Amino acid sequence: MAGLREDIVWLEKLAPLLADLPENVRNMWHYGVTEMINNAIDHSEGTMLTVHFERTALDVEIWINDDGEGIFYRIQRLAKLYDAREAILELAKGKFTTDPANHSGEGIFFTSRAFDSFVIMSRTLNFSHMAEQGDWLIDGDRDIPGTRVLLKLDNDSQRTLNSVYAQFSEPDEFTFSKTIVPVRLARHEGEKLVSRSQAKRLVSRFEKFKTVVLDFTGVEEIGQAFADEIFRVFASSHPEVELNPLHATTEVQQMIVRALAVK
Numbered sequence: 001m002a003g004l005r006e007d008i009v010w011l012e013k014l015a016p017l018l019a020d021l022p023e024n025v026r027n028m029w030h031y032g033v034t035e036m037i038n039n040a041i042d043h044s045e046g047t048m049l050t051v052h053f054e055r056t057a058l059d060v061e062i063w064i065n066d067d068g069e070g071i072f073y074r075i076q077r078l079a080k081l082y083d084a085r086e087a088i089l090e091l092a093k094g095k096f097t098t099d100p101a102n103h104s105g106e107g108i109f110f111t112s113r114a115f116d117s118f119v120i121m122s123r124t125l126n127f128s129h130m131a132e133q134g135d136w137l138i139d140g141d142r143d144i145p146g147t148r149v150l151l152k153l154d155n156d157s158q159r160t161l162n163s164v165y166a167q168f169s170e171p172d173e174f175t176f177s178k179t180i181v182p183v184r185l186a187r188h189e190g191e192k193l194v195s196r197s198q199a200k201r202l203v204s205r206f207e208k209f210k211t212v213v214l215d216f217t218g219v220e221e222i223g224q225a226f227a228d229e230i231f232r233v234f235a236s237s238h239p240e241v242e243l244n245p246l247h248a249t250t251e252v253q254q255m256i257v258r259a260l261a262v263k
């Protein structure tokens, strides 16, 4: 991939195929495609990039494939994670990069939220984000070499890139200072969320944000140590970070209230 540039691939190969779409839709394609091709060039260590394009009257679907190390394994190796699945939690939080000198960890976070469907398949793991549905980790039944990113967007989508950015900034600030974290991604398969170490995995890098929304969808209950580590220990050592629980069941809410009551 030496010498390949994402802006040239966009201009020469893809922009002409999308030229008649509304401006907001073209802008999102421009952003998402160049971010994902830049990732393949800068991070994959692969030798080949393949782009698959499919357009119907309703939508456009683009696949960007590389034959490199594979995103989840690269993150596991460079960030020294115990399990490659933990890479998906880090990507879902945002501001995660394995190359902080040259990158800021925004590409996947914002691209995943700009599109109607966003899926990354790499080896046996899939990370998927569907509009309005949050992030999911799926164990795939195939072993896909390298990294494959699927982007799909309605041709008449009303979404704009600015509206996506605005969701994750404080009003009138325009900086990436807010995130929504799917709490269920902090557990390994079949686990309950009970321990301090699970909570520490969840809150790591929360201090990079002003507001963290903890989305408890899919989490029925949490344990006392887990709640205490987040809502008392982390919260008292990082008073500048606002923690907002969302979609918490009554059981989860009770544990949070209990943690907050401890002085």
Ligand SMILES: Nc1ncnc2c1ncn2[C@@H]1O[C@H](COP(=O)(O)OP(=O)(O)OP(=O)(O)O)[C@@H](O)[C@H]1O
Pocket (backbone or CB within 6 Å): 035, 039, 040, 043, 044, 045, 066, 068, 069, 070, 071, 072, 074, 075, 096, 097, 098, 099, 102, 103, 104, 105, 106, 107, 108, 109, 147
């Ligand atoms: N195609 C890929 N192959 C291997 N690893 C990848 C690939 N794409 C992304 N990654 C890994 O995922 C991380 C997050 O990617 P993301 O695009 O969100 O942020 P970034 O590229 O580091 O920063 P930015 O996009 O803001 O320049 C990267 O730092 C890299 O470790």
Ligand SMILES: [Mg+2]
Pocket (backbone or CB within 6 Å): 035, 038, 039, 103, 106, 107, 108
């Ligand atoms: Mg990137």
